[in-house]
Amino acid sequence: MTEYKTGTYLSQITIPQDMRDKFALEDLPHISEDVRQYIIDVISEIGNSHFGASLGVVELTVALHYVFNTPYDQLVWDVGHQAYGHKILTGRKEVFPTNRTKGGISGFPKRSESEYDTFGVGHSSTSISGALGMAVASNYKGEKERQHIAVIGDGAMTAGLAFEGLNHAGMLNDANLLVVLNDNCMSIDPNVGALREYLTDITTSHTYNKVKDEVWQLLGKISKFGPNAQAVASKISSALKGSLLKQSNLFESLNFRYFGPVDGHDSIALAKILNDLKDIPGPKILHCITMKGKGYKFSEEGDPTKWHAPGIFNKETGEIVKVVPSSPQPPKYQDVFGHTIVELAEQNEKIMGITPAMPTGCSLNIMMEAMPDRAFDVGIAEQHAVTFSAGLATQGMIPFCNIYSSFMQRAYDQVLHDVALQNLNVVFCLDRGGLVGADGATHHGAYDLAYMRSIPNMIVSAPMDEIELRNLMFTAQQENMGPFSIRYPRGKGVTTNWKNRMKAIPVGRGRKICSGEDIALLSIGHVGNFCKTAVEQLKTINVSAAHYDMRFVKPIDETILHEVFSRFDHVITIEDGCLMGGMGSAVLEFMADNNYTSRVVRLGIPDRYIHQGTQEELWAECGFDTQGIILKVCSVLGVEPHLKNRLAGGMK
Ligand SMILES: Cc1ncc(C[n+]2csc(CCOP(=O)(O)OP(=O)(O)O)c2C)c(N)n1
C-alpha cells in the first residue's frame, strides 16, 4: 500500500481526543487544512471514491470532534459519503487508502468498523431518526448530558423520512438532539424543490437575519452564564417562542430552535457555536452554509456533479483521468435508457420520466434537457417518486420511474399499494440491479427480482444486453401493460451496435441462446453474457451446455421450463440477485408444481451481505462470473479435475 504523508498537525492525531488534548482552538484551521490535503492526496490516486462532499465538511468535522466528546457523544452522518474526514480523525488515517476496496474500509460509516461510527449509513435521510432514537435511549438510561448530533445535507433533507424525524423530535423537548444542516445547494446534481428555495430565502432574508442576530447576541451571553446556562437558554427560548422567529421559520415552527445560517468553513467560529449549543436543551438545528468541493481549486471552480465522485485525477492539474480505449466501447446501460426514453417519448406523448435525485446517475438528465416539461427530478424522495408516477398513470400517462434498485427498497409499499394494486401502467426502470461494486452492501441491487416477483400484477424483466433493454422499454410503454419492471446493472453493456429498431417482446417469453445436451443454464439479465462465454469454453472440454435467456422472471416462460425439465437432468440458474425468492426460486417452484425431478443448482447472491469490491471481484466471490459458472457446471456433471483445471487456468 502506498504511504501518504500527513501534515504536521494531522500526524499528531490518531483519535479525536488527541486533537482535544494537544491543540488550541486557533489550531483548528491548520488541522482542517491537513485533513483536506490528505483527502485530496489519497482520493486523487486511489479514485473510485466520493470526493466533493467530504471536502465540503472538513471544518465541520474537525469542529464537531473537537467540541463533542466523541464517541461518547454520538455523531450520525447522513448518507455517509461525506464522512472521510471523520474516518481519518477516528483511527482510520492509515487504512484510508483502502477506501472502498475489497477487504479495506467501507466508503460509509459502519458500526462494525469503528465505535465512532454510531450508525450504519449509505442510503439517505436516516440521520435525524437514528440520532433521535439514540437521544431518547440516553434519556431513558439517565445519561442526560450525552449529546446526539445528526449531520444532514440539504439534499437528504428533501426526503419524507427526514421530516418524519423532525416531526417526532419537535415534540420531545428533553431530547438532546442537534441537527446540523449542511447546506451546499447541491444534492449529487443541483438540489431541487421548494425547500431549497426556502433555505436560500432564510439565508438571505432581512427580517430573519435581524432576529438571528438577536439570538446570537443572547447566545454570546449564555456562554458566560456557566452552570445556569440551561435555565437561561430555556427562558430565552420561551421568550422567542410565539415571536417572529417561530412564525417565520419552518424549523422553529416544528419546535426546533434554529441557529444560523453560519459559515461552515470557519472552524473556529463553528467550534464556538457548537460549544454554546451544547448548553441548550431540546431539539435544535444549526444551519451551516458550505460549498461542495471546498478548498480544492478545481472542484471549487468546476462542476460539482462531476466532482461528487470523480475517479482518479491529477491533483496538480485537476484533470480527471479517463482511460481512452483503443476501440469503441459499448455504452453504459444507463445511457441506453437515457437515449431510448427520449426516442420513445418522441413517438409516444404519454411517456414521462421521473427520478428521485439521480438524473446524472441514471441518465434521465438527457430527457430533462430535451423535454423539460416531461421529465422530473423530485429530490431524494423515492416514495413520492413512485406515488407521483401512480398519479400520472391514473390520468393516462405512462411514467418511466427510474430508481436505483437498492433505493427502490424505500418505496416498496408505494409500489404495492399505489401502483400494483390499482394495476397502473407504471414502468419501473431499476438501474444498478445486482452487485454494484465499491459502494458495497448498502447499494447492491440484490433484492429487486425477489421483491418485485412477489407483487401481483407486476411484470418482472431484465435484459441480457442493450438491445433487449430497448425492446423491453418499447414493450413496456404499450397500452394497458400494467406495472412493469425492467432491471439492469451498473456499468456497460456488450455491444456498440445498440441503436436497433425497437420491437415488442411477447411478455413472458424467453429465448434460447444455444442448444446443448449435458446441462441447461437458465440466466436472467446481463449475467447471461457470462453464461455465453462459459458455454463456449465448456465446449473445448466437450461439455455441451444449453443456454436460455429467460428475460422475464414473471411471468416466467413455462414453455421453456417444460422443455428444460423434460430434457435435462441437470439445470443451473444464474442471476445477479439474491438466491432467496429470485429467478432460481421461481424455477424451483415451477419444478415442484409440475412434478419434475431434475437437479437444480442456483447461482446468485447468497443469504448474507456482500461488502465492497470491484464488480468482478464480487461476481467471483458469489460464484456466478464465467469461471464460477464453469466450475459449477463441472462439479454438477462430475467433469474430471484435469479437464476442469485446464479451463480454470486459462479463463478470464
Ligand atoms: C435513499 C437514497 N437515495 C439516493 C441516494 C443517492 N445519493 C447519495 S448522496 C446524494 C446527494 C445528497 O445530497 P446532500 O444530502 O445535500 O449531501 P451533499 O452531497 O450535498 O453533501 C444522493 C442523491 C442515496 N444515497 N440514498
Ligand SMILES: CC(=O)[C@@H](O)[C@H](O)COP(=O)(O)O
Ligand atoms: C453516495 C451515493 O449513494 C451515491 O453517490 C452513489 O455512490 C452513486 O452510485 P453510482 O456511482 O453507481 O451512481
Ligand SMILES: [Mg+2]
Ligand atoms: Mg447538499
